[in-house]
Amino acid sequence: MNSVTEKLLKVVSDFSGEFKGAYNIREDGGCAARQSTKHIHIESKQDKPGIDIRIDAEAQGETVYIPACVTHGNVDDLVYNDFYVAAGADVTVIAGCGVHTNGEGEARHNGIHRFFLEKGAHILYKEKHVGVGKGIGLRRIDPVTEITLGEDAVLEMETIQLGGVDTTDRRTRATLGPRARLTIHESLMTDGKETATTEFAVTMEGEDAAVDLISRSVAKGESRQSYHSRIAGNCRCTGHSECDAILVDHGTVNAAPELYAGDLDAALIHEAAIGKIAGEQIVKLRTLGLTEEQAEAKIIEGFLRGK
Amino acid sequence: MLVLDQVYWRAPDGEEIVKGVSLEIAPGKLTVVTGPNGGGKTSIAKLVAGLMAPTAGRILLDGEDITAMDITGRAQKGIAYAFQQPVRFKGVTVRDLLEIAAGNPLEEDELCGLLGKVGLCARDYMDRPVDASLSGGESKRIEIATVLARKDAKFLVFDEPEAGIDLWSFTNLIDVFGRLKEERSRGLFVISHQERILEIADEVVVIAAGQVRLSGSRAEVLPQLLAGEKQDLCPIHQRA
8 A cells, every 4th residue: 555545545534554344445446455354245346346345234333444545647446336235234334535646647536336225224324535636637536326225224424525626526326215214414615626516316215215415515716516416205205405505705506406206295305505604604703703714714614514 | 991982883874873982891890781772782782892893983992992903803802792693503513612712622511611601501502503403592592601601801792691582591691690790800791671680780871872871880870770660751861
């Protein structure tokens, strides 16, 4: 594992020299390190790049790390990671991605993560993306997440991208069975000339399924963001999406939420708000002794972290 | 000493709201500013905290002219200000606000101490966002706690602390002011209509129509104010 990878790992997955439990570290399209545990088995795919992660029902309270790093330009990394989670398993998945380039070539990571949760399984999925390096080559991360939740399965997804990624196209699709619950919390910040596209599509097929989709984003500099969510309820179910964005400088945000109710008992709500930081919020923090710039940073920090 | 010297303020629409107010707020004393609604009390509080700039006159803090100083500068000089209508955030938590106010990270027992003074349990509230999920009374109590957290503040300005607060909280609020007064270390400048707050004041100032109509010790001013309730004409206006 090279030093850039180690630095990126610290940022995206709180790496401190070693991971405890199951892990697979991907570096520039190859495998830098891997470890399975008694109840979490990681194997390379035979037909395409990527891994299968099989989580047994006995896996309770374990954490599996699958960070991926691109450490230089002229790398176009495409990877397929599939999670098969047995009934009743309860596991945290930490999947970070860091891209770094000091040259002219593009550094790209395109991770396709698929989750198949059986009855009553619970996954906390944390995903953090970062771009670093001074090269003029584009840093690009295009994650795809596909989620299939069986009855009573629960998946909580926290996805964070806080800068340095020149362009990102983020797509998340999910299908929910009976009483399955999906919560997604996205925090996104873009600056400079960065662009970010986010697309969520959630379909509820099982009675009493529920989705809660929260996106908080900040567009600074000349950056541009585009958000589209579609929640479809084809049965008795509840869906809530909330898309809040703060504009700073000349950033722009296009938000297009969409709800589809295919059943009389589908209860779907969408909330959206885009605007600059409220002046009174800055004033309040200034009365506590912060400068305007410090106040703005604190408000953004809380906003992106908030639930 | 916090001094307002012939302070005037004109609203953007041209109406003169504060018309030559001179006041002295002594350290270690509780000065309550009262008077009819629309008389200019909140404007005076905002002028002291630097939220608005006077059109004429001077504001002095311990002899230093702070008239041209901005909000941040005044806060750093030791002026703390509790908003009449607490500001709501998204994501910023109670702990965040109290730590910003204190100027350093706070341990749970310190958070308990601060929130306990306003009748809230730290464990229930410290990680809650200061947003619309809080009731009016809760957000008001947190607003007051942010001012109590300002350890270096010399003058604490409270704009109608009783507004939007329930009866139980109000009793606690009186206790908070009572204790702050007993400390005798900081100047308290409280805008209030509440008789129970007036009753614990050292000094009372009556502001009406943008001017000081009455000021003096509680013993001097309060009887005239209360007597006014039983008279056909307001004694303030009779004096004017």
